[in-house]
Amino acid sequence: MTTVLVLNSGSSSLKYQLVVPGSGEVLAGGVVERIGEEAGRITHEVAGQEVVREQTVADHGAALRLVLDLFEEAGPSLREAGIVAVGHRVVHGGTSFSAPVVVDDDVVAAVRALVPLAPLHNPGNVTGIEVARELLDVPHVAVFDTAFFADLPPAAATYAIDVKTAAEHGVRRYGFHGTSHQFVSSAVAAHPAVRAELAAAGRGPETLRQVVLHLGNGASASAVLGGHAVETSMGLTPLEGLVMGTRSGDIDPGIVFHLLRSGDLTVDYVDTLLNKRSGLLGLSGVNDMRELTRLVEAGDDGARLALDVYLHRLRKYVGAYAAVLGGIDVLVFTAGVGENAAHVRAGVVDGLGFLGLTVDAARNEARSREPRVVSPSGTGPLVMVVPTNEELAIARQAIALVG
């Protein structure tokens, strides 16, 4: 057997999966949470069983050691499982990386140099890579969230600010969640319903116009033309764009200056405010879509407004991206909210009938883990739900590099 261990190191968490890249089977996986805090926790899942341990986890090194111990104790043994590589999710690749790379000291240094552009994500990524390289003697591959967007057209990637300042500070739109947008948009392009539509219209795959909505805790939209990203909602950092669980998405940058000048607020305070205490959480008190939905159903006004703002932003982006693409063939939903919240999908297309977008209620409510069409047959663009699988995509890209 050939397996890849995929690591997604956050600022205070470490998510992992042991994946068989060929079949996509997940042999085991889990998450270490609240690293560096008093009350840490590790949840390891193997063969349908969950092993949970509550204990303090000092740092990412301790976290990975714990994970490796659990693989030996609860299985499967990494050696017996035939681990050939470790795949690392790295959030910011800047302009240095437009494809996955085998990690060496220079790569680690380059990822560290990008910390100022992704202060919430890259530090954890660097630590995760360093610790894993020490503990696991196999090739390590870094897969970048930004890579799929490396070739955004200049008109989409450029902020309208002074060019010299922008160049000096690396200020441009990079885009994130690219591994997911790429995985999902290729699954859409390969889907029989999509191929049939293109064939019936006598069009080639290079003309396929998709809008992909990755709606998880972080959320982003992309416009994909013939497999290439031509626009995306996240920018210099993963803060721009859609309303997210705890992030504001688009705001007037004047708000930042106003808050800095009118109170005793520090830069760090405003940074934390916009990244961790805004979005759905800031508006309603909860960041989880399931809880938000329960509050809305119970008649909570704050939750209703939060959901309205969330859906309004999504409709604006879909409309804008249809304009960028000169039309839309497929609107696709993915990630935790996109895959599971039927009411969010219905709420997004509600009002987009002028683009021909609509869902079939029964198809939209049906639950499945397979990529599927939820719009009615024979009408306008397709609306689809495609489960994302960033870990599998990372495992496959790692294998492709190390053979």
Ligand SMILES: Nc1ncnc2c1ncn2[C@@H]1O[C@H](COP(=O)(O)OP(=O)(O)O)[C@@H](O)[C@H]1O
């Ligand atoms: N059955 C469900 N119905 C509605 N929302 C769901 C459901 N399951 C998960 N979610 C939502 O998905 C979000 C998390 O998405 P996920 O893609 O796992 O996030 P991330 O990978 O960014 O942490 C949460 O807001 C959660 O409420």
Ligand SMILES: CC(=O)OP(=O)(O)O
């Ligand atoms: C880049 C990003 O926003 O990632 P996540 O959704 O995992 O926070």
Ligand SMILES: [Mg+2]
């Ligand atoms: Mg995710």
